[in-house]
Amino acid sequence: MTRDEDLRDLARDIALEAGALAERRRAEGVRVAASKSTLADIVTEADREVEALIRGRLATERPDDGFLGEESGTAEGCSGVTWVVDPIDGTVNYASGMPSYGVSIAAVEGGETLATWTALAGVVHHPALGETYAAARGSGSVCEAGGHTQRIRVATEFPAGALVATGFGYDPRTHAGDIDTVRSVMPIARDVRRIGAASIDLSYVAAGRIDAYFERGLQPWDVAAGALLVVEAGGAIRELPADRFGRRMTVAGEAGLVERIADRISGVTSDE
Structure with a gap:
């Protein structure tokens, strides 16, 4: 297994744990902690708690890596690898009880923007939908659901638009x-x-x-x-x-x- 596949598997394990926490907090009742850029741009207590879980797990498993999170900011590392994390993407959906939210965890190197980094591994877990999407550089993308793993591909034909x-x-x-x-x-x-x-x-x-x-x-x-x-x-x-x-x-x-x-x-x- 390659290094990037190891990073993918670690991201998957952590995303599943983080998603389970998000679901538990959703069932208990969501508390809005603050607004960010505008009144509509909210952050919940669960966003912060889930990011803390992810950050803590990564610090234990890969203490030399950097971190860039939506809620807790940046920490420099010395390994060249940075973890880019959105603990609950779709917070408004999450707070409203809609199932369209996800945990997003990626490992990158070389920069802090899409234009400057090289992506190594990425996982998007949809807790309420029971789906996990995972990729490692050079190894393709898969969807895992219901105990099955299926390789996925983008659509290439659009006869009706x-x-x-x-x-x-x-x-x-x-x-x-x-x-x-x-x-x-x-x-x-x-x-x-x-x-x-x-x-x-x-x-x-x-x-x-x-x-x-x-x-x-x-x-x-x-x-x-x-x-x-x-x-x-x-x-x-x-x-x-x-x-x-x-x-x-x-x-x-x-x-x-x-x-x-x-x-x-x-x-x-x-x-x-």
């Missing part, structure tokens, strides 16, 4: 631009989905359930694991320049479809 997913920022000032972006993509889309958790969107792209996903303003912990799932499932990830609010656009899917969507978002309308 692409089924696309997207998301919207919490800042009300950005909503009009996000809606305009969706409007620009709709001529090549069959329909659009809004799941509310980037890690789940990306794992669904990797599994071929969604043909493509695009969203502005994603953070490193939103995409670290999911982007590797897509790439190892035969897909592509592309980042586009930032808008006037400083939000870069991330597009994921089959390579040709990613380019078509990127062209439309950038103002090219040759597909009409």
